[in-house]
Amino acid sequence: MPKAVFFNKEKITKAVIDLIRSDGAEILTSRAIGKKLGCSVSPLFREYKNMEEIHADARKAAEKIFSDYLADAVNYDPAFKEFGIRLIRFSREEPNLFHYLFLEKGGSSEVAHTIALACLKQTAASFGLTPEQTEQIFDQEWTYACGLAMLCNKNPEVFSDEIISLKLSTQFMAQLTLIKSGRNIVNIEPKHK
Numbered sequence: 001m002p003k004a005v006f007f008n009k010e011k012i013t014k015a016v017i018d019l020i021r022s023d024g025a026e027i028l029t030s031r032a033i034g035k036k037l038g039c040s041v042s043p044l045f046r047e048y049k050n051m052e053e054i055h056a057d058a059r060k061a062a063e064k065i066f067s068d069y070l071a072d073a074v075n076y077d078p079a080f081k082e083f084g085i086r087l088i089r090f091s092r093e094e095p096n097l098f099h100y101l102f103l104e105k106g107g108s109s110e111v112a113h114t115i116a117l118a119c120l121k122q123t124a125a126s127f128g129l130t131p132e133q134t135e136q137i138f139d140q141e142w143t144y145a146c147g148l149a150m151l152c153n154k155n156p157e158v159f160s161d162e163i164i165s166l167k168l169s170t171q172f173m174a175q176l177t178l179i180k181s182g183r184n185i186v187n188i189e190p191k192h193k
Contacts, residue, residue, distance in 0.1 A: 007043040009057060016058040017065070017097075025100045028055070062097050066090060067111045077126055079119035080137075084145035084168045085161075087112070091149035092156040099153065102146070116142060133179045137172070144171045 015036045019028060030041040030051060037043070048054050069090050076082035091098040101112075116138070124134040148167060151158055159167070178185070 007037060007039065007047065009047050012037065012044060012047060012054065013057045013061050016054060017061050020058065020062070020096050020100050021094065022096070024096045025104060028058075030054075059101075062101050063111045065094070065097060066101060067115070069094075070112070070115045073115065074118050074122055078123040078172070080116070080123040080141060081165075081168050081172060083116055083119040084141065084148070085165060087145050088149045088152050088164055089161075091153040095153050095156070098149065103150070103153075127176060129179070136179060137175050140175050141168075141172060144168075 012033065015033055016028065019032060019036055028051075030044055033044055033054070034041045044054065048057075070083060070086050073079055073082040073086050120134055120138045120141075123129075124131075124137075129137065145168065148159070148164060152164070
């Protein structure tokens with residue numbers, strides 16, 4: 001009689017993460033996970049009530065991978081630039097996990113937000129920013145870094161590391177200069193000629 005193979009949540013989650021990394025989250029079905037594990041779907045649903053629970057654990061595991069990727073960004077100066085560089089690098093090196101965390105319906109990364117705020121707090125201290133100025137820079141820089149990450153996600157070679165670094169510096173310095181000038185941002189409406 002063959003020895004029974006037991007699957008726990010950890011093994012199932014690892015298989016799900018492996019599937020996301022190789023093929024993307026859109027192929028995640030109980031059958032695809034079972035096939036990856038070399039079993040039927042029954043063992044999955046001995047451990048989990050439904051696919052939503054499997055996705056919840058997969059999201060936690062993906063967040064952990066992303067968190068480890070960003071772990072010491074706060075130890076750089078300026079930390080928020082290092083965060084942006086790592087976010088973009090993650091989008092290149094882990095394109096399907098990036099898509100799963102940031103671009104899937106309902107996707108947003110609490111880990112990213114938390115680490116970004118810690119990095120920005122360090123950056124704010126380095127540049128003498130008030131909390132209001134820090135919030136303004138965070139809003140602009142987060143949007144810009146995410147935009148670059150999305151561009152690099154599907155086209156990793158679109159910008160070199162040097163160009164990305166320069167773009168992040170330019171955007172940060174432009175925001176910093178505007179904030180320090182005390183000028184208000186005016187919404188420029190396009191007008192037909």
